[in-house]
Amino acid sequence: MIHVRHLSKQFGKQTAVNDVSFEVAKGNNLVLLGTSGCGKTTTLKMINRLIEPSGGEIAINGVNVRQQDGPTLRRTIGYVVQESGLFPHYTVADNIAVVPNLLNWSADQIRERILELMQTLRLPETLLNRYPDELSGGQRQRIGLARALAVRPPVVLMDEPFGALDPYTRRHIRRELFELDELRQTTVVLVTHDVQEALEIADQIVLMDKGKIVQAGTPDDFRLRPANDFVRDFLG
Numbered sequence: 001m002i003h004v005r006h007l008s009k010q011f012g013k014q015t016a017v018n019d020v021s022f023e024v025a026k027g028n029n030l031v032l033l034g035t036s037g038c039g040k041t042t043t044l045k046m047i048n049r050l051i052e053p054s055g056g057e058i059a060i061n062g063v064n065v066r067q068q069d070g071p072t073l074r075r076t077i078g079y080v081v082q083e084s085g086l087f088p089h090y091t092v093a094d095n096i097a098v099v100p101n102l103l104n105w106s107a108d109q110i111r112e113r114i115l116e117l118m119q120t121l122r123l124p125e126t127l128l129n130r131y132p133d134e135l136s137g138g139q140r141q142r143i144g145l146a147r148a149l150a151v152r153p154p155v156v157l158m159d160e161p162f163g164a165l166d167p168y169t170r171r172h173i174r175r176e177l178f179e180l181d182e183l184r185q186t187t188v189v190l191v192t193h194d195v196q197e198a199l200e201i202a203d204q205i206v207l208m209d210k211g212k213i214v215q216a217g218t219p220d221d222f223r224l225r226p227a228n229d230f231v232r233d234f235l236g
């Protein structure tokens, strides 16, 4: 589904991402894990072309992401960030409707999809006319996810999506979300520095340090066969 080959990114003289390769199968969750500054976010943003690589290739369903311009590509890839990234002057309904509107969905189609998402994410419809700052952090996060899932994108990228939440809410929302059928069918690449989060939701984990992959494998590979002392240390 997603093929990343020999990806690298240079910011001036600094190498942020250094020869990173991985694959994500359809419907799987891949977690990019690592300490602050190891290149996770840069890697993620190269998938939807918010950052252009210095080298290497990314293909989604066999098509090089460079074959589409950035904005067109990004309408087909959901994107969830910490603090939800909602537009503060749009209501909840208008926030969820952003991409469907760009894709010229009819008003009826959009309304139906919004109601479906609110139900799926267990959010009361009374929130639809509120503004993001009138929501709790957990509600904002779910609305951010609803917006990312609105047009049923085959791929969703998530950058520390639960980072702004307290540990309890974080665990709770995470479990709930990753059990949704809708998310199970979606191919997800998620960035976190939270080992527990990675072990819980990943089919595959890619652990990075200083721009490079230190180990890639399943949660069990990490638990049972850590590649070296760095991995052992990181897992605690």
Ligand SMILES: Nc1ncnc2c1ncn2[C@@H]1O[C@H](COP(=O)(O)OP(=O)(O)OP(=O)(O)O)[C@@H](O)[C@H]1O
Residues within 6 Å of the ligand: 011, 014, 015, 016, 034, 035, 036, 037, 038, 039, 040, 041, 042, 043, 193
């Ligand atoms: N636009 C930029 N210009 C220059 N350097 C950058 C830029 N974006 C990122 N970097 C540098 O590239 C490196 C990797 O950054 P990146 O944001 O990918 O790390 P990260 O693993 O996501 O970290 P964090 O968990 O703190 O978000 C860092 O050293 C960072 O300072």
